[in-house]
Amino acid sequence: MSGLPKTDADRGSKLLRLISDHDLLALSDTVTNKMIAVGSAEEAIRAIITYSKSSEELLKRKKVHRDVIFKYLANEGIVMPVNSEKHQLVKTTLEYWSSSKICQKSPADNDHVSSNAMGDGLSDLVTLGRQFCEWFFQLWNSQNPTVEQAPQEWGPQHFWGDVRLRLRAITGEENMEEFSGADLVSLRLQALPREECLLFNPNLEPQGLRTLSSAHGLVVVAVAGTIHRAQGCLGLFEQVFGLIRSPMDNNSWKIKFIDLKIRSQNSIEGTKEMDSPELTYTSSELQLLCS
Structure with a gap:
């Protein structure tokens, strides 16, 4: 046995x-x-x-x-x-x-989005996008103090030094925040689960996840999902990541930009969208981000 x-x-x-x-x-x-x-x-x-x-x-x-x-x-x-x-x-x-098992890394690898964790990257964009999201959201959600696990190592090492974050929150009205630089972007993102106790549940099915690449090495991963606090669902999110390999860090993937759009539940019509959130970005819109 x-x-x-x-x-x-x-x-x-x-x-x-x-x-x-x-x-x-x-x-x-x-x-x-x-x-x-x-x-x-x-x-x-x-x-x-x-x-x-x-x-x-x-x-x-x-x-x-x-x-x-x-x-x-x-x-x-x-x-x-x-x-x-x-x-x-x-x-x-x-x-x-x-x-x-696929994404398992040694402690030394945890400082970056390991290239080993996501294969050679461009040979299978679907796998790359899914594995990146599994890695990122597990790491991000672990910063939430209500989750019964030790927080994983979060920090500016996962981002390019000139990384840009654009955060749009739609409740009754739309609010926009923009941040640049690895330290500021890292801290602002970390505050969402750590200070506001939010949990992000990505939809990794085909209607919720899309990955594109450019000839210049930029990979764009777009994902939709639901946002939770405790047992309540607060709304939906769409998040777009730009990833580029870093030759100075064992050719691992690092985050170049993030666009995060959050919609509160009271700004969403009907419940079907909450059950299976879909990306609203078109392929052409995402292609523009690759250019």
Whole structure:
């Protein structure tokens, strides 16, 4: 019995610790067919991980309740709609565990958007855009003090020195802020999750994510999503990133510009848009940013 792969085993153990001791012992009996006697919650977790045939089988167990998976994802900085069904949470968890294996980096790599984490970059723009967003939003959301995880290393090292941020907030009226320079941009972005306790949930499906590139090495990643605080959905966002490799930093990707548009819920008509936010930028508009 080989059990789960090590990376899944580590994450599965973290998830299982959110389950009550009573349910853990019952789950251990189910998974091991009562062939393994356990005397504590930690022993039960080890038995469950060892004798589970796959991550999907583990997550679909009845004792791994929907609320447990929802809380686990929230603790990891992955925000899901509060009415998500268990099968949707299982799918997101499996995708997260899979992408984490692809994007796993040594501590020394965490200072930058690692080129290794996103392949050779331009050979598969769809993969590049998705993996960049998975990396960025996990890092960004981890700055929120209400998320039960240590904040990852945020700072100006992820940006070009002359990076530009344009932030538009549409509530009843539209407010515009602009910042330039790695230090200012880094601090302003960090304040959104850290000071305002916002969580950003990107829609990484085709209607919510688009990636384009120019002949000069600029890659534009555009993504739409929902904004949350605690259990409430506050509105929608669209965010456009410009990425360029840095030959001075192991050819890793760094952020050249960000356009962030936020719309409050009261400025949005209907609920369908909230369920599956889509990009409103056209391909031609994004191509202009590449020029």
